[in-house]
Amino acid sequence: MSKSLPVLAPAELAACCPPLRAEPLSAGQAELIAPMLKALADPVRLRLMSLIASHPGGEACVCDLTGAFDLRQPTISHHLKVLHDSGLVSRDKRGVWVYYRARTEALASLAALIGSPADH
Amino acid sequence: MSKSLPVLAPAELAACCPPLRAEPLSAGQAELIAPMLKALADPVRLRLMSLIASHPGGEACVCDLTGAFDLRQPTISHHLKVLHDSGLVSRDKRGVWVYYRARTEALASLAALIGSPADH
DNA sequence: CACAGACATCGATCTCTGTCAATATAGATG
DNA sequence: CATCTATATTGACAGAGATCGATGTCTGTG
Numbered sequence: 001m002s003k004s005l006p007v008l009a010p011a012e013l014a015a016c017c018p019p020l021r022a023e024p025l026s027a028g029q030a031e032l033i034a035p036m037l038k039a040l041a042d043p044v045r046l047r048l049m050s051l052i053a054s055h056p057g058g059e060a061c062v063c064d065l066t067g068a069f070d071l072r073q074p075t076i077s078h079h080l081k082v083l084h085d086s087g088l089v090s091r092d093k094r095g096v097w098v099y100y101r102a103r104t105e106a107l108a109s110l111a112a113l114i115g116s117p118a119d120h
Numbered sequence: 121m122s123k124s125l126p127v128l129a130p131a132e133l134a135a136c137c138p139p140l141r142a143e144p145l146s147a148g149q150a151e152l153i154a155p156m157l158k159a160l161a162d163p164v165r166l167r168l169m170s171l172i173a174s175h176p177g178g179e180a181c182v183c184d185l186t187g188a189f190d191l192r193q194p195t196i197s198h199h200l201k202v203l204h205d206s207g208l209v210s211r212d213k214r215g216v217w218v219y220y221r222a223r224t225e226a227l228a229s230l231a232a233l234i235g236s237p238a239d240h
Numbered sequence: 241c242a243c244a245g246a247c248a249t250c251g252a253t254c255t256c257t258g259t260c261a262a263t264a265t266a267g268a269t270g
Numbered sequence: 271c272a273t274c275t276a277t278a279t280t281g282a283c284a285g286a287g288a289t290c291g292a293t294g295t296c297t298g299t300g
Contacts, residue, residue, distance in 0.1 A: 020166075020169055020170045020173045020174070020222075020227065021170075021173040021174055021222070021224070021227075022174060023170070023174050024167065024170045024171045024174055024188070025166055025167050025170040026167075027163065027167065030163035030164070030166040030167045030170075031163045033166060034161055034162055034163045034166055037157055037160050037161035037166070038158075038161035038162075040157050040161070040234070041154055041157035041158035041160070041161040042154055042158075042257090042258085043147065043150035043151050043154045044150075044258085046140075046145055046150040046153060046154055046157070047144065047145050047146075047147065047150045049140055050140045050141075050143070050144045050145040050150075051144045053140045053141040053238070054140070054141055054142060054143050054144055054238065061276090062276075062277060063276070063277090068144070071258095071259075071260095072259075072260060072261080073276085073277075073278095074259085074260070074261085074262095074277090074278075074279080074280095075258070075259055075260070076277095077277060077278055077279085078258075078259080078278090078279095079258085080277095080278095081278080081279095082257095093266095093267095093277090095267065095268075095276095096266080096267050096268065096275065096276050096277080097276070097277085098276080098277060098278090102140075102141070104141070104237075107140065107141075107234050107235050108235045110231075110234055110235065111230075111231040111232070111234045111235020111236075112231070112235065114160070114227050114230055114231045114234070115227050115228045115230065115231020115232065115235070116231075117224075118173070118174065162287095162288085164288090181246090182246075182247060183246070183247090191288095191289075191290095192289075192290060192291080193246085193247075193248095194247090194248075194249080194250095194289080194290070194291080194292095195288075195289055195290070196247095197247060197248055197249085198248090198249095198288080198289080199288090200247095200248095201248080201249095202287095213247090213296090213297095215246095215297070215298075216245070216246050216247080216296080216297055216298065217246070217247085218246080218247060218248090
């Protein structure tokens with residue numbers, strides 16, 4: 001009973017909402033987007049995203065990530081879950097290892113929403 | 121005694137940090153950026169930013185904003201303070217009214233940080 | 241000066257979230 | 271099967287944050 005809010009597929013995010021500067025976001029639109037931003041809005045998760053997104057091959061396994069932080073393994077696992085639940089990373093289990101990959105389309109959609117100039 | 125963390129001037133943000141996909145963010149860089157994302161990562165503040173950024177003239181006074189929400193005036197004032205402290209909006213008092221304006225360079229820098237493709 | 245309106249600040253409350261230790265699960269290996 | 275290793279889940283707790291009512295500050299007006 002943790003996830004009651006619908007999660008946007010990356011493709012939906014782009015279609016869902018106009019850029020901030022284009023027209024006012026509705027309450028419903030804001031409720032859909034805020035969770036993705038909230039997932040990014042933590043120093044540890046920002047670094048995790050950056051580590052994953054910049055990792056050779058575009059993906060990183062948890063074992064590549066834990067060493068970069070002074071945090072316990074369950075905490076890293078928790079942050080990865082938040083990123084995954086928000087749709088910002090995909091998860092792929094191969095053998096004993098779990099690989100996370102950045103969803104670049106989701107990042108691009110978010111960036112467009114925040115940074116696009118008004119079209120009028 | 122509320123703000124102990126340094127706040128980035130918009131121009132500094134662009135210079136401070138590589139895009140997520142370019143190379144891993146340092147802990148310090150992540151601590152600088154997270155507050156701006158955190159400021160955006162709330163449905164009410166997202167709508168406020170959108171209302172301000174899309175308002176004719178690029179600015180809006182508080183009296184233009186409060187009516188859009190089912191929230192008390194101090195709550196709106198609180199959210200505007202968060203946006204202002206994070207550097208996402210500027211504040212300009214003219215007579216009795218206070219006008220908020222979106223800092224589009226800050227938004228653009230954030231968007232570039234999140235959405236820029238890796239350069240390698 | 242007195243008053244009214246626009247906005248900010250304060251203090252309290254309630255909820256949410258980041259972290260940990262402990263434990264569970266699942267795959268590899270002997 | 272027993273064991274080891276990689277990762278996830280659970281439960282508890284402290285700190286952060288969202289909201290409100292009450293109140294303060296500033297500005298224009300009579």
